[in-house]
Amino acid sequence: MNCSRGRYQSGQSLIEMLFIIASTLLLLSGLVVAMVFMIKTATYARDKAIAIRLAEEKIEQIKASKQSADFWDNPDSYGCGDEETGLGENGIFYRNTTCANAETSATGGRNRIEVTTVSGWEGGDQSVVSVSIYLSNWEE
Numbered sequence: 001m002n003c004s005r006g007r008y009q010s011g012q013s014l015i016e017m018l019f020i021i022a023s024t025l026l027l028l029s030g031l032v033v034a035m036v037f038m039i040k041t042a043t044y045a046r047d048k049a050i051a052i053r054l055a056e057e058k059i060e061q062i063k064a065s066k067q068s069a070d071f072w073d074n075p076d077s078y079g080c081g082d083e084e085t086g087l088g089e090n091g092i093f094y095r096n097t098t099c100a101n102a103e104t105s106a107t108g109g110r111n112r113i114e115v116t117t118v119s120g121w122e123g124g125d126q127s128v129v130s131v132s133i134y135l136s137n138w139e140e
Contacts, residue, residue: 047121048129050088054095055119055131058082062097062115063135072137075099075113088121095119112136 058079065071065078080099087093096118103112113135120128 047092047127051093051119051121051127051129052131054087054093055117055129058095058097058117058119059115059131059133062099063133066135066137080113080115092122093119094121 062075062079068078071078076099079097082095082097084096085094087095098116100114100116101112114132115135116130116132118128118130
């Protein structure tokens with residue numbers, strides 16, 4: 001009885017199997033890295049959109065208040081100068097609002113102010129957005 005297999009063996013060698021396993025692991029690790037990057041990017045975009053919305057909400061609140069009789073004498077009582085923390089669904093957002101006198105009328109009253117709201121969230125280097133608007137007192 002001759003038990004030899006002949007010149008050519010069928011099947012795969014151990015080296016071929018190791019190469020296939022290593023290639024598969026490399027491909028899977030690349031996919032995992034890509035998924036992690038996509039999740040981070042989506043989270044950043046969501047957080048930035050929330051921060052922009054919070055800043056725009058504050059600007060709209062102050063714009064609605066400018067019709068009040070004493071707004072131009074004391075804009076700080078209508079939200080200018082506010083520093084708010086713990087905003088958003090998960091409480092990681094903050095918002096700071098400032099009003100700067102941009103132009104004074106001939107009678108010495110405020111004629112135009114610049115409202116700037118800086119909104120951001122905890123974490124990351126680029127975690128701050130700023131929204132500015134000029135409000136004018138047309139009645140002065």
